[in-house]
Structure formats: C-alpha cells, structure tokens
Amino acid sequence: MASFEFEGRRVPYEPGDSVASALYRDGVRTFSRSFKFHRPRGLYCLTGDCPNCLCRVDGESEVPACTTPAERVARVEREGGWPSVERDAMAVAWYARGLLPVGFYYKIVAAPRVWDAVEPWVRRAAGRGAVPDVELGAGIGLRHVHPDVLVVGAGPAGLAAAVEAADGGAEVLLVDESEPALEVAPGPTAAAVATLLADVAQRPRIELLTNAAAVAVHEGPVVPIRARGQLLVAHPGRVIVATGGIEAHPLFPGNDLPGTWLGRGAARMAGRHGVRLGRRVVLVGETAEAHDHLESIRRPGSDVVAVLLDPDAGVVSAHGRGRLTSVRIERGGTEERIRCDALVVASARVPRDGLLRQAAGIEGVVGAGEAVEPNADLAAAIASGRRAGAAMTDAAGGPVPAPAPPPARTCGGFACLCEDVRTDDLARAWSEGYESTELLKRYTTATMGPCQGAMCHHHLQRFVQARSPSGEAAAATTARPPARPVRIDELAAGQRRPIEERTALHAHHDAQGARWEWAGAWVRPSDYGDLDAEYWAVRERVGIMDVGTLGKLRLSGADATELLERIYPCGVGDLPAGRLRYGVLLSEAGYIFDDGVICAYGDGSYFLTFTTTGVNTAEAWLRRWATAWGLRVNIVNQTRSLGAINVAGPRARDLLGALSSDDLAPGAFPYLQHREIRVAGVSAHAIRLGFVGELGYELHLRAGRAAQVWSALLEAGRDLGIRPHGLETVSVLRLEKGHIIVGQDTDFDTTPRDTGMDWAVRDDKPFFIGKHGLARLAEEAPRRRLRGIRWRDDAPPEGSVVTSGGAFAGNVTSSARSGVLGHGVSLGWLECGDDGSVPATVTAGHHQGEVGTPPFYDPEGVRLRV
C-alpha cells in the first residue's frame, strides 16, 4: 500500500486521500499547536480555510494537509510544538494566559528592559512554521494568459458560470484551488458538480485548472494564480468570483478542541474519505445541508448520539483536556451534557469574499453563488452562476453586504483560530478603546493570520455591531492580497534568469582551471588559480583575457554620425578613419551610465563598445533617440556574434607579430587606432587600447574563430611567458591606471567632472544629451570627487569608509594591493569642503593614505603608447 513518511513512521493512504484524511485514519488527532497558547488543534474545516491542519510537507512549511493530495507527498511533519506537537511544553502558555493579555507585547515593548529579556522567548514560542530547509529549485515559471472570462472557484456557481460564458462564445479559464470533484461531500451538491464537470469537459472553450488558487484581484483586472509549479497571471476581460461560502465558525467555550468539526469538513471526511469521525458524534445543524451531512457521517459507522436540527437547540460549551470528551447542549430550554468524541456544527454560511472585497471599485469583476448570496440553495447558486456567466449581472465588484450570520447561542472561545484571539480578548481590546473593526484587527491581529479572515472576519463585524449601532465602526476591514498564502519564490516567479551566457571560449577556460564569477547573465573567469602570476605576466611580459562579453554595436546609415554626436559628450564626427576615442554615455541629467570606445571607419559607420552589463540599455538608448529624432541609422548588436580577446603587456606586439604578417610597428599602427589584421589566419578587428596600462590590442573576431586564435596565442606566447588572466587581475591592473568601472566607481548621479574626466566632455559642442544637465550642475559647488588614495601599506577593503581628522570623509570604491608599487591603492569618493577641496590624507581603520590624482602607475602613459 502506498504511504508517506510521517515523523519517523510510514502512514498508508488510499486513492483519493488527502494528507489530512490519511493521517486521521491513522489515528492522528492533534495536527498543530496554536499560534500563541500552543493549544492542540485538530481537523476542522477541510476546505483549506482554517489554520488547524497546516503541516510541513516535503520541507515546506504551512501547507494545508486537508487540500494536499497524499499521493503527491513523501514526508509530512507537524509544526509548532516543543518538543513535539503531541506533547508541547509550551502549552503552559495557556495556564499563563492571565500574563499574556491581548496586545501584551505592545505593553512589554513599552518597557524596553523587560522586552530585551523576554524577546528571545516570545520569538521562539510565537509564530508558525520555519524557513524551508529545501534547496530551491529552478525557480517558478510565469505564464501570462488572456482569457475572455476568468472564473474563480469550480463549485456549482462557478461551473455553471463557465458553461454559460463558453456557450456565449467566450474563452474561459476556470480555476479551483482544490479538486472540485473531491472536495464536495456526497449529496445533491456533489451530484450537481459531477454533472456540471461533465458539461465543462465537453466544452473546449473552457480550460479547467485544478489546484490553482487565485490570490489577488488587481486593477485591470489582473489576477495572479498560484498553480502547480508556476504562477499564472491572468488578464481576463471579466472575472467571476465564485469562491463559495464557508460555514460560520461557531463561538462557544472550547470551540477549538480537536474533535470539533465544521459540517462540510466532517461530511467530507466521513462521506468522501470513508473515515469514521469518532465513536460518539453529536451533530448540530442549522442548514438544510445538515441532513445530507448526517447521512455521510453515519456511513463509515459512527454512532451519532445526538442530532440537533431544531433552531432552538445549540451548543453551550465543549469540554476535554486536549481532545473533545463531552459537550453541553441546550434544547427546549434545558441544558444537558453529552459524552462524545466528535462534535459537528453545520452553521449558516458566510461568504468567502476576500477576493471580492479586494476588487472593490475594479471594473469587470462580479461575484456569483454563495460568495455573494451565502446560504443560497443549490438551484439558486447555479442560477446565480448562469446569470454571471451570461453577463446578465450588473453588479460591480466590491464588498458584498455580508448578511448577518445567525446569532450565536453563546459567546466565548476563540474568535480567530489563526492568531489565537478569544472573544474575551476582543472585549478587552474594546475596553481599551479600540472601538472599530479596523482598530480591533490591528490591535488583536484577528483576521491577520493564514486564513486572512475567512473564519473570523464576520465575528469581528458582529462584535462591533453589537456595541456600536451606528454601523460605520463595523464596516468590513480592507482586504488585501494575497487572499491565500503565497510562497516567496512565487512572488519572484519569472525573475530568475533562465540563461547562463557563456563566451565562445568557455570550454577553454574550464580546461585551464578557471574559477568563475557572474557579470550580469554572463559567467566569466575570475582567475585561473595564480593571481600573482597573472598580474606579472601582463606587467612584465604578455597576458590575454577573454573580453567577449563586451557590448559591441555596429552603426551605419546616413545619420549615424549625427546620432553619435548628439549621444556622446565627446567629438565623434572629427574622428578620421582608423581612429578611436573613449566615450561616456550621459543621461539627460548629465550622469554617467555607461562607457566604451567609438571606432570610426571614416565612411560614416562606426564600431562601438560598451560595458558587459550595459549594452542592452545602451542599444535601447541609441535606438530610442534615433527614433525620436527620425534619424536614419542601422544598428546591429554584435555582442554575441563577435568574440573578443585582449592581448596586453610589453611583449604584446612580439606575440601578435609572430602570428600576423600585418605591419604592427608603432608608426603603422599607433595607440588609439584600429585596423583589420589577420591573426593566426583569422581576420580580426584590432583596437589599440590601454585599459590595463600596457601596450595592448583588443581583437574582435567571429565568435566561432575565437577559440582558434586563443589557442594560437597561448602556443605562440609560451616562450614569452604568456598567461591568461581573469577579472580579478584586470580590476587591479586598471585600478593602478585609475580607470573607472562604471557602476562600481560611479553612482547613479556621477558626472564626468566628479570623476576627474572633464576631458571626456567637449563643452563647445552645440548639443549632446546631458549638456543641459551638466550646465546646471556646473553652477553648483561640487559635493564630492572621485580621487585616488595611496595607502602606506595595504589597502582597506572595497566599500570601506574613510575619515579625516576623525570625521567622515568618504568611501572607497575600488581597492587592491599594487604589485608594481608595493602598497595598496584605491579609488574612492571624498567629500568636498566649502572651498571645494578634499582632504590630503585619510584613514580607514588602521590604514593611512594620501589622497592624490590617479593614475598611480605610469602617469604619463608611456607604456601604452609604445
């Protein structure tokens, strides 16, 4: 027989069992411990509404056992008790309830020393569940759907609505948080649901999704739906909310004892799962359904010792230690006590209207069935669904005036099961001045638990109604998403990047022992295991680096030059063929958001590079302004079609010379020029740059040939002492040159002036994006400057705060120990004094440094021009 693991043993289950029914059949009676007093709680609603059966299922906390099919589960544990749910030492809280009045923590917080002492205990004792110990999977997928009509709830009303809407020509999405065929107890309703389900199955226009819970209704309407393994976002033309009603949670002392059931829950357990509720059952019913329930409950062999269907009869109190053993009932004006182990209360229903109340004021949302007409009989519910499906209801969405639930025979017990709020607590809160539903909710936290008020909201309203006849204070409280619990990874659905981008050289790096790091969606070598060797190879001999992730755009078209002149703050049109220039991209406000180089071909076409993570934004930026200004420009994003290798170091020319017959002499191919050359038989676009401060060539070539050239370079450079290097090394090399990394050394509001790069802006240009912003900012005194710091010894970590004379002076954005200089160097932001100056010396912890202007290494740039 199939089984799942439960707290160290196997629990068998039968086909159609939920986790709850399998456990109950196996003898489990206490399913959880309550939020505050650690009272034992047992199965109660079986509709996924109450908090009593929330268990840890396969490592995930707070899963309702009653609506989770057993066949999908491997391991179940109960939550909330210490040392166990069965025997919970923290249940002593109930006996200390006099010390734990409603709002007690507000009162304790008012005395801070007391709070400090008790906080660890309160934190440990209160609350539900635990952070899952499971490794998160591949992330939750996101699917957008556009049905004409979305029907929430596949009960009689919802099914009828879906059929009617489909027959009217609409594409219908019908969702139900459980399995509609299984959740209804035997009886006329179940028969009607079966018939309607068959009707639905015959209509291809209806898509029925089970185990799919609508959790919110947003403007649009937009309805997020948590389905199995994915989040659906529905954008329907109309929404029909047919979430049904729920039997009102009855109030009497002892109303939370395990053994107390709502009528539909009991009927489902006995009638659907065939499990005997107990030996001696008492049934109290106010509804027509109670007769059907009675039949269901009797079927597995329970002895129903008392049936109270008379409106004058009711429960006074329930008794037992940890489990129901007797009830006191009243009928015909007399009270009597009956020994029993199960009490079923089939009270009148209240609407399950959380979604509808959220939808207040949103067009296109209507309710149907018991969600708007609680206690409607089966025929009325179906008729209501048909009207909604045929769009004959003119009711807008929004709060439904909740009909007053039946008067309680007595009062007492727990009004809110989730948060352990008793009627006494409500009375006490009222006496402390919290005299409205909204205030009671905030102070007692009633309605704020997992059920989101499904069980208790109407109690709050009735409680206030009885004391404040004006009515306003008893208004329904604001319903907010989510109507059902949502996992955090579902909130992040669709956000996980599905792609790990790799360069053409990925396998080579792997073979060479690369350690990886992320740059946007790209994985790039961080280093190859020997940082010192990688560093000194570039400074003394030659090193190569895969820069294939660089953003690469090719621009052509009659207006390409015009566009770039307007985009870049530097000159572009004056670049002769074969020249290149560093350029920053400025926002309209004059702030740097990306950088790269502009290579001119002399025919009005260009090759542009951008940062690895910035190219998508840069491309959109160029396209946006070309469109806005009506400029004729063709843009091709070559980021992924081209590979790129940076060859740098004093022997770089010797290395390339060994693989190329092109003239690479300084006079023929000087610094800041670019050429097509052939390297190892592959044609490459070579760019002479100096990001790392040495003689260097950036080779851009077809991605498919990159590996061939990479291997040839390593082979030809072996005698020169070549080494590949990763991001770690390049970040030190460029730091020694004072070259910034946009996004690391810059913020969202960094101007070229702030970074000391005024030279990147040509003020005499009549226009470029950001010129207005820079002109405005030039009128203001600078607040801070990006400067270099030479440390006496090692450098403090990146991000460190620096001080001057004991006062805050700024922070470090890039930091490393310089190999050639033998001490630490940093780039960092320094606050300007009133006269615009920055401190000459700073400290960061025990580090002492001198402020200066980079570069730290080869300030004249001799080495990169050779």
Add this chain to the structure above:
Amino acid sequence: MGLQIDCPRCGRRDYTEFSFDSELRPDPFEAPQVGLALWARDNVAAVQREQWFHELGCRRWLAIDRDTRTNDSSGVV
C-alpha cells in the same frame, strides 16, 4: 483587459515583451523648459501617448495611445 500591444512588425504581443519608457513628448530638448519636458509627467487618467521598447521582440521603439484607466491600446501611432 490585460494589456497587449500591436507591434507593426511582430504582431499582437503581451506587454511583458515590451518595456515602458515614458509619456511621449516631441523632442524634449527643443522645449522651452527642457527640465519640465524631460521629467515632468502629466499622469493623466485618460488616453495618453507613450513610448514602449519592444525589448524581447524586434527591438524597435513604438509610440502607442493607451487609456491609462482601462489599458485599452488603440495601437501604434
């Protein structure tokens, strides 16, 4: 109705393929008050002209008229 946008090159697609940029202005740099044209928004509850980027499609910029109350998009201008 959930927002879908008629891209003249790709067809009718979910708004999630697009990124919203802003209300569309004629060249803001030509406006008498550049700052206002760049950053001030009318934020109307009515039909407004706005620009979207078909980021996960043809990567072109589109101008559409959208009713901010209903998301009805009368299509590309």
